[in-house]
Amino acid sequence: MTRVTRIREGIRKLRNKRVSVVLAPSGTGASRTFRISLFRCYVIGAALCIFASSLFVISLQYVSRRETVNRLDELTRRGEARERQFDEVAAQRERFQEKLLALAAFDDSLRVVHDLGAIPDDVRRAGVGGPLTDISHLVKAGRDKNVDDLELALRQAQLQRDSFEDIISAQARTRHIFDHTPAVKPCAGRVVSGFCWRRNPIFGGVQFHKGIDVATRNGTPIIAPADGVVTFAGVKSGYGYCVFIRHGYGFETRYGHCSQLRVREGRRVKRGDIIAFVGATGWAIGPHLHYEVLVGGTHVDPAQYVLPDYLID
Ligand SMILES: [Zn+2]
Numbered sequence: 001m002t003r004v005t006r007i008r009e010g011i012r013k014l015r016n017k018r019v020s021v022v023l024a025p026s027g028t029g030a031s032r033t034f035r036i037s038l039f040r041c042y043v044i045g046a047a048l049c050i051f052a053s054s055l056f057v058i059s060l061q062y063v064s065r066r067e068t069v070n071r072l073d074e075l076t077r078r079g080e081a082r083e084r085q086f087d088e089v090a091a092q093r094e095r096f097q098e099k100l101l102a103l104a105a106f107d108d109s110l111r112v113v114h115d116l117g118a119i120p121d122d123v124r125r126a127g128v129g130g131p132l133t134d135i136s137h138l139v140k141a142g143r144d145k146n147v148d149d150l151e152l153a154l155r156q157a158q159l160q161r162d163s164f165e166d167i168i169s170a171q172a173r174t175r176h177i178f179d180h181t182p183a184v185k186p187c188a189g190r191v192v193s194g195f196c197w198r199r200n201p202i203f204g205g206v207q208f209h210k211g212i213d214v215a216t217r218n219g220t221p222i223i224a225p226a227d228g229v230v231t232f233a234g235v236k237s238g239y240g241y242c243v244f245i246r247h248g249y250g251f252e253t254r255y256g257h258c259s260q261l262r263v264r265e266g267r268r269v270k271r272g273d274i275i276a277f278v279g280a281t282g283w284a285i286g287p288h289l290h291y292e293v294l295v296g297g298t299h300v301d302p303a304q305y306v307l308p309d310y311l312i313d
Helices: 003-016 038-113 121-126 144-179
Strands: 018-023 032-037 190-193 197-199 206-208 212-215 221-223 228-236 240-248 251-261 274-278 288-295 298-300
Touching: 003 032, 003 038, 018 038, 032 038, 038 144, 121 144, 228 251, 240 274
Parallel strands: none
Antiparallel strands: 018 032, 190 212, 197 206, 212 288, 221 274, 228 240, 240 251, 251 274, 251 288, 288 298
């Protein structure tokens, strides 16, 4: 007997075998009985298994697809949020560059004041001079231009900071020069004799007066007109009691006919320090200060080194 024949014989036996299904109501009423072949039972059972398996697979696919859709929605939301962040970064960068431009204009003015020379436009645009700044944490795929622009703005800001540091240094130098430049009248009083040719009031004859004479009461304080170091404090022919101060930058000042000295040689003085008091020692016909200013060893008109009060701190 072949295998096919055996299968046919098996099916025929199953068809011949029957089972009874009794449906009995829970209450009163007649029960109903169905007779069905065993073969059909197997067929119906197999169909139900296939149906249940298919339903299970379809359900799994549905759940998986739903998760994928949710994931895509989440990625889309994140992408949109990131897009908004980049737009905000771009807007902030533009505002930053506007402020840099305003600072650059201010910087140019300050550089002119301090004789530093302007920064060429192409150098300022390129931000040359600043170190490369690590902003790799800002790098986003596909947005390299934004990152490049940020990098450039940071370099420009660094250049600006370097320039301000130059200006601060220049300002400090300027301040130091100003502090060591005679800039005030050493004592109160009236200028009675200027920096000019004149007749000598004691010996007669015409000679050049190398300073100015400030007439005032005996004992009036004399102050240093600038920072410096006392190079002489004592008596000299003609000057009487006198003080010489070296200020640096080629400046020297001298004070003659004092009644009393307050400083000694080597003493450092600041502008405004009292160094002596007005008198009439030496070749003087009355109490006054004889005040000389020298630049590079040459006498100059002291009146040129008395600035208006509003220019002095
Ligand atoms: Zn004089």
